[in-house]
Amino acid sequence: MSNLEQTLSIIKPDAVERNLEVEIKEMFQDKGFKIVKDKKIQITKSEAEQFYKVHETKPFYRIYAPIFHLDQ
Numbered sequence: 001m002s003n004l005e006q007t008l009s010i011i012k013p014d015a016v017e018r019n020l021e022v023e024i025k026e027m028f029q030d031k032g033f034k035i036v037k038d039k040k041i042q043i044t045k046s047e048a049e050q051f052y053k054v055h056e057t058k059p060f061y062r063i064y065a066p067i068f069h070l071d072q
Helices: 013-017 021-030 045-055 061-070
Strands: none
Touching: 013 021
């Protein structure tokens, strides 16, 4: 059995709008991470709210909550 660890990284909409995706991915790779899968999706406000629901009692939630209202 391998000791390989996996993690999820999400590039926020503002970084995508500023065309920082390649730079961000290169930063991960420069630190020794291997990107094994890359998927770009656009989620609805409802999906974003559900995804972040586990964090709604944390202080940073109010900072990121407005992102849910950017589209749809």
